[in-house]
Amino acid sequence: MKQRIVIADDDLTMRSLVSVSLGLAGFDVLSAENGPDALKLIRDNKPSAVLLDVKMPGGGIETLEAIRADATTRDLPVMMLTGERDPSTVVSAMGSGANDYMVKPFHAHQLLERVNRLIEAPLQKKEAAAPAKPALSRPVWEL
Numbered sequence: 149m150k151q152r153i154v155i156a157d158d159d160l161t162m163r164s165l166v167s168v169s170l171g172l173a174g175f176d177v178l179s180a181e182n183g184p185d186a187l188k189l190i191r192d193n194k195p196s197a198v199l200l201d202v203k204m205p206g207g208g209i210e211t212l213e214a215i216r217a218d219a220t221t222r223d224l225p226v227m228m229l230t231g232e233r234d235p236s237t238v239v240s241a242m243g244s245g246a247n248d249y250m251v252k253p254f255h256a257h258q259l260l261e262r263v264n265r266l267i268e269a270p271l272q273k274k275e276a277a278a279p280a281k282p283a284l285s286r287p288v289w290e291l
């Protein structure tokens with residue numbers, strides 16, 4: 149099954165660029181032009197990750213905070229994908245729970261690498277936290 153990504157950006161060209169780039173890499177991409185629409189897509193489609201622009205209607209950081217406040221979405225990996233370079237915005241986004249922050253413009257291969265890492269990190273965390281599985285048989289020296 150394809151990994152599903154939600155992207156929210158008010159710039160149609162950027163949404164299209166990201167959708168095509170990730171779609172060619174095998175992702176199922178859903179897009180929204182504002183925060184409220186993104187939240188609806190997230191709740192209805194259970195994506196593997198979300199990419200948010202900081203400056204869009206509904207606000208990217210506000211959308212991130214809504215994602216983190218909801219028990220069903222709070223662990224969802226979120227990357228801020230934005231043209232906003234101001235250090236205070238980066239700090240605010242990361243402090244609000246962003247897992248990554250990538251500044252536009254970007255190269256498609258960099259985006260793909262970061263999205264893959266974004267999706268893989270929670271899986272690796274779950275595997276590391278899982279208790280060791282008991283052996284199905286005893287070792288030979290215990291027989």
